[in-house]
Amino acid sequence: MSATNVLDLSASDAAAAIADGSLSSTELFEAYRARADGDRSAGDDGLNCFTWVASEAPPADSPGTLGGVPLAVKDLFCTEGVPSQSGSRILEGYEPPYTATAVSRLTDAGATLLAKTNQDEFAMGSSNENSGYGPVRNPWDRGRVPGGSSGGSAAAVAAGLAPWALGTDTGGSIRQPAALCGIVGLKPTYGSVSRYGMIAFASSLDQAGPLTRDVRDAALLFGQMTGRDDRDATSLQFPHAIELPTAERLDGVTLGVPDELTGEGIEAGVLESFRASLALAQELGASVREVRLPHAPHALAAYYVLAPAEASSNLARFDGVRYGMRTPDAEDLLDMYTSTRHDGFGAEVKRRIMLGTYALSSGYYDAYYGRAQRVRTKIADDFRAAFAEVDFIVTPTAPTIAFKLGEKTADPLSMYLNDFCTVPMSLAGIPAISIPSGLSDGLPVGLQIAGPAFSENKLLDAAHALETAIGFDGSSARV
Amino acid sequence: MARLARLALSEDEIEPMARELSAVLDHIATIGELDLDDVAPTSHVVEMTGALRADEPRPSLPREVALSQAPAVSDNGFLVPSPQA
Numbered sequence: 332m333s334a335t336n337v338l339d340l341s342a343s344d345a346a347a348a349i350a351d352g353s354l355s356s357t358e359l360f361e362a363y364r365a366r367a368d369g370d371r372s373a374g375d376d377g378l379n380c381f382t383w384v385a386s387e388a389p390p391a392d393s394p395g396t397l398g399g400v401p402l403a404v405k406d407l408f409c410t411e412g413v414p415s416q417s418g419s420r421i422l423e424g425y426e427p428p429y430t431a432t433a434v435s436r437l438t439d440a441g442a443t444l445l446a447k448t449n450q451d452e453f454a455m456g457s458s459n460e461n462s463g464y465g466p467v468r469n470p471w472d473r474g475r476v477p478g479g480s481s482g483g484s485a486a487a488v489a490a491g492l493a494p495w496a497l498g499t500d501t502g503g504s505i506r507q508p509a510a511l512c513g514i515v516g517l518k519p520t521y522g523s524v525s526r527y528g529m530i531a532f533a534s535s536l537d538q539a540g541p542l543t544r545d546v547r548d549a550a551l552l553f554g555q556m557t558g559r560d561d562r563d564a565t566s567l568q569f570p571h572a573i574e575l576p577t578a579e580r581l582d583g584v585t586l587g588v589p590d591e592l593t594g595e596g597i598e599a600g601v602l603e604s605f606r607a608s609l610a611l612a613q614e615l616g617a618s619v620r621e622v623r624l625p626h627a628p629h630a631l632a633a634y635y636v637l638a639p640a641e642a643s644s645n646l647a648r649f650d651g652v653r654y655g656m657r658t659p660d661a662e663d664l665l666d667m668y669t670s671t672r673h674d675g676f677g678a679e680v681k682r683r684i685m686l687g688t689y690a691l692s693s694g695y696y697d698a699y700y701g702r703a704q705r706v707r708t709k710i711a712d713d714f715r716a717a718f719a720e721v722d723f724i725v726t727p728t729a730p731t732i733a734f735k736l737g738e739k740t741a742d743p744l745s746m747y748l749n750d751f752c753t754v755p756m757s758l759a760g761i762p763a764i765s766i767p768s769g770l771s772d773g774l775p776v777g778l779q780i781a782g783p784a785f786s787e788n789k790l791l792d793a794a795h796a797l798e799t800a801i802g803f804d805g806s807s808a809r810v
Numbered sequence: 811m812a813r814l815a816r817l818a819l820s821e822d823e824i825e826p827m828a829r830e831l832s833a834v835l836d837h838i839a840t841i842g843e844l845d846l847d848d849v850a851p852t853s854h855v856v857e858m859t860g861a862l863r864a865d866e867p868r869p870s871l872p873r874e875v876a877l878s879q880a881p882a883v884s885d886n887g888f889l890v891p892s893p894q895a
Contacts, residue, residue, distance in 0.1 A: 760855025
């Protein structure tokens, strides 16, 4: 196979080609390694997708289910002996002594570690501009953001610099960058993938998942990640095996459209693409009806209490004692803590720590954290009621197409509003997938499909049928 | 609040931080409008049982590995400045 052919293969097709002997896993790895390395050494002329790239191909051995296909992994997954800084300068030089369960499950199944990907610092952001490694650029338009926080993973897959990638989603951090880069991103049911070895942001929301070129690749990768892990007490045994999707029709499927997430605040071009997808779904046999999610408009406010509260607690461990950097010449212990955290954390991380510390402080706990946890219950109840009437809920993934670098950095609240459509599903712990639904002004638009907990097989099937009918062409983003 | 969060903030960081946090807190205040008196707070989003594993001892990280990433070590421990200089 020629080098260009190799890079055009989906990950599933590459795995199949390795299994039948028509492609060598070493050849495939070298082809991607050269491209990833090229982006890393291109500086400002590249996309800045990667924080680390493997220096050589791993020894070829038994290919396993994932067939020796190279994998890019978001920086925040701990990888033994490989830099893992969660996009932060405070973890400068950190090379963990152990590997995250999600990553070791995939390498055990035959994936090979190609690169670590750039991200918003500690996964806090929707544009990848909050990274200690500098911003990632969108391969569709280098003057625009790729979304975040898994921006490096999304841009790398969209640009064809990696066949597939691992990301994490707390309030939309897989789905929103997948939408802005024109690829597929799945946030699984909370608990289906172990969080052990993921540098924590908000533990009750964080969930690992795949970013891929198509829905079949997402199913293949996700199927190898799931399972109970004794090292994460919130992890669950997924109730059934994940199957590769085959559906081409949506007969008997009911899609629910919530007015609360498909009206005000959504850009006209995004809504137009969304409505075209609904019409296509009906042509495939689906019925479409309105549903109510009355508390969904309050999800963002509840999220911006809960996620910073958990973050302020999780990030207390970065104090210059056990790992990462330390500001020298401190006067005493307290000065060492505060000056290390001042120098090591970026502006957005400091904002969230302050917000979370405030929300959890004595006298404010009930008004903020306690109240937000009650809103969360109402949001989960809304979804339960809706899923008694419909199979899936569909919305645009993000309210806008990719915005310009620097456009929203001065106004944190306008940045947070990017997660308006994705945060409700995160709070309810339910699975949701973003697939490309088309272009608006030449830039990708994402369609979000959400289902009840553990409905991933049906969700992937519905996404596959829609993806096939939409026929999105992402090839112009490949570099 | 910065002291509670163990964060040093310089003079020129305080004003923008206060302004940005006020805007976010104004948005968050909208959850105050809801009637939530009879609603239980969420403790876990997915029903699960059997979260406990067997309490069996197993090896932890060797001391030299645990110390290998620290900015400063001494006498088999983490070295930090004195609490009262």
